[in-house]
Amino acid sequence: MFFTVVNIPKSSLQISYQSRILTLGSCFAENIGTKLQEAYFLSFINPFGVLYNPVSVAQSIRTLLDYREFSVDDLFQNGSLWNSFAHSSLFSATSADETLQKINSRLQAARYFLAETDVIMITLGTAWVFENMETGKVVANCHKLPANRFTRRRLSVAEIVSELSDVITLLRKRNPKLQFVFTVSPIRHWKDGAQENTVSKSSLHLAISELENTFESVHYFPAYEIMLDKLRDYRFYTSGMLHPSEQAVDYIWQRFSETYFNEETLELKKELEQLRADLNHRPIHPNTAESQAFQTAVEKKKNRLIERYPFLRERL
Template sequence: MATFNLPPCFATINCANPEKADMVMPANVVPQNPYKTQPERAFWRASVGSRHYADLADIWHPMPLQKKDKIATAGSCFAQHIGNNLGARGAAFMDMEPAPPLFRSAADARRWGYGVFSCRYGNVYTTRQLIQLFDEAHGLRKPLEQVWEKNGRFYDSLRASIDPVGQDSAEIVLKLRERHLAAVRRMFAELDVFVFTMGLTEGWENTDDGTMFAVAPGTVAGTYDPARHRLNNLRHSDVLSDMVVFWKRLREVNANARMLLTVSPVPLAATATEHHVLVATTYSKSVLRSVAGELSEEFEDIHYFPSYEIISSHPARGMFFEADLRNVSMFGVDLVMNHFFSGSLAAEFGGKRENVDGEEIELICDESRLDRE
């Protein structure tokens, strides 16, 4: 039987360096397993698989936040829950365009875009909308298509849903937009924390200047023109670039600003791509979640809260969605908020609470109109 002589370095620490061939690892030395020093939350079986979902803990590292911090919100429909809960718990929620006294109730005012977000910009679904809003408010761009018409009434094309009946003329719309942009500019300059809920990658834009709208032309007002309007389904690089530019410009006007990112767990109401809406939703949320994670890792003052994971991950078994498997129930919202107000934030704002205002707020969602078309 043939015998084989192993090279001396076969049992050594580094065979790539023959000069170290005599450095044999002692038999009693065991390499350290890096997972041995990880906390319980790092292990699936201990922190998820063997727990009731209601007992999940330490799901995020709460960002530094005090009641005195001025907090502004923007984004998709789900962002309204965060703003509502922060305000109800005593946070300094910024309302830069308060409702006039003519409304009978806060619910009526919300249907006209008041009290929904910190300014009356309606849903800011995409990162492209966000950076364009910032740039317009600071005089860095001027959209070519600002006014839409429907049945002789005129609407702000970039926030068409905040005015249910429209205005008498395009001139009035433009004057109201100037007032709105001044409020947006003050908000960015004065805020301490900007909470942005990332909702969609799909958006309709003007082909001439790339202005992206909250809704497709023709859904709320205006007229869809294939030669003038196109779908832009933002890619990861687009979303990341938008957010990095926005963050840089925000810090230029507000050096101490911080940002909290979330991703909406609400699926797309409809897709304008060739894909099934389930596939389109997975793409959109995956891109947004990836970007949010990269930003929170890269920038010290950008934080991420995992509302998306709490509601949408498979251990939840879909229990936090309504029967349509799209809208999040108040039971789910309460769970998200209980995780949010944990740790240091529980000490500052109070611990676990049920629905803070005693009733379910009506979410103002432009995208939901697509289901009714």
């Protein structure tokens, strides 16, 4: 055997098809959130877009909790685009009204989802932050503004723990049953430099360890360790050699499922993933008897699943 196995015990936290899961953080939060949605779980992905650092994640949670809408005063124009320092460029648009419509509609949907969320999965990407020199505030995205507009620094472990402890406490006051799954993104921030990337990831690990020791509701999933040990070969990375490949994400998703899903959930997940594959099948000759028979069989399979699990009616 030419790899080390990352042993992950079955978690005391069990996620089912009745669970509502909010994912926040880096690109890897989007990877797992997408996997959850593809398997027909109730998942809401990154309402502010991709967030890399712990302060931006904490700020996004505070924004979700304060029920304030964004206004034009929260935006800035750079070139042709209106942007928000709290959001990724996915929300940017050529008019302030369009940017605000994107931001506030997503915010409203996320607040509605959060009110009944069972699990928040937070993926931290880096301990490095950029602070706006005009306001002194950490930004989620620099939106291609000149570097001299920002101060770049690395958060201390204490700062990370303080920021995240604060929002965990706020969230648990509103929903005492809420659980948290933290991961460190396996995506390497190579622009920081090899050593600084390692120090940054180590700071995130130390902070999460402190949170685990402080809150019974905090759980850690070792996606980072799986990527660096079991999947350390470069064939498990995309062409840029920094992001996990589709095969790597599939394997980490498998380990995540084994950790947080019971046998019934795993079996239903398997059936639903097969159903999705069948529904996505595009026949070369759709008008043939064979193709129509296949479509009929798929529809029957879907209806049988809905009969067994009525809650799937709104998801399929």
